[in-house]
Amino acid sequence: MDLLTIGGLVVAFCAVFLANWLGGGEIVLLLNLPSAIIVIVGSVGAALVQSSAEDAIKALKMLRWAFFPPQFHLVFARETISRLSAKARRLSVLSLESDIKALNNRFATRALQMAVDGTEPDVFADRLHEEAMRVHERKSNYIGFLESVGSYAPTLGIMGSVLGLIQAMANLDSPEALGHGIAVAFVSTFYGQGFANLIMFPLCRKLTGYVDAELLLNQLYIDGIHGIAIGKHPQRLELELDGYE
Incomplete structure (x- = not known):
């Protein structure tokens, strides 16, 4: 956590x-429960209009990353590539077949399997890089749904305040009730700003960082295994991968 x-x-x-x-x-x-309902439920509803059900469900599932973040260990990945590169240099790329199942990354697994199968290195590298970018774009779209929820919240807050003021105006003959009603009405604006700027936008920024880190890890594995497949010297490959951090 x-x-x-x-x-x-x-x-x-x-x-x-x-x-x-x-x-x-x-x-x-x-x-104020009515204010919370109009801001939170209203914002989610407005965001659903511009999105698909699948994106919305996956976006809500991604929220758990903010509290239970995935681990993307670039140092461990570089060490793994270095070990595989040294083994391939000492024996051959075919000797890495026994290491495929031990890789805990689907792009690394597929890249190494293609390398062992004799696929042209540039072909599998380009294909996997494109797929990694598509995965990144899909997850960025999920985060975009959450950001749209936050962007609608302030407007829904203002709408809630207007509704509250309409109700407050009905009590013009009671100054005390009128003052209390106006105070409660502006709570909706407070909820809208707070929900957007204290919750949704910060969480989205954190999720964006995780999605970018995932892309970086996938690219590291793809470039590393591509280097192994074309026979780069382990030390040269290690120096090139040091840029992934």
Whole structure:
């Protein structure tokens, strides 16, 4: 579990509620279920209109990466390529067939299988690089769905405030009720801004970093196994892969 994500969210919300309390505001006024519904549910609904059901479901599943992040170990990948390169140099590329199943990356597995099968190195490298980019674009689209949820939230917050003001105007004959109604109405704007800028956008930035790291790892494996297939010296290959970090 990524404690930094949880800690960051806690710190952000504590700062807001603490500032409200120090300013003499009542915490209870910030808790409003109708405002939460119109902002959160309304934003998700608006984002669904512009997306497909599959993208929406996979995007929501990707949110768990923010709390349970995947591990992309570039150092371990470089060490693995170095070991395979030395073995291929000492024996042959065909000797790496026993190492295919041990690779814990589908692009590395496919690249090494193609290399062992005698596929032209440039052919499988180009093909796998294109596929890695398509995977990256698909996952970026999932993150785009989440970003659209955040982008709609402030507008839905304003709409919630307008609805609240309409209800508040119905109590013009009661100044006390009118003041309370106006205060509650603006909670929707607060929810919209908070949901977008304290939750959705930061989480999307974190997910984007993981998706970029995944692409980098896949490219490292593809380029590394391509280097093995064309017979690059292990030390030269190691120097070239040092740029992946």
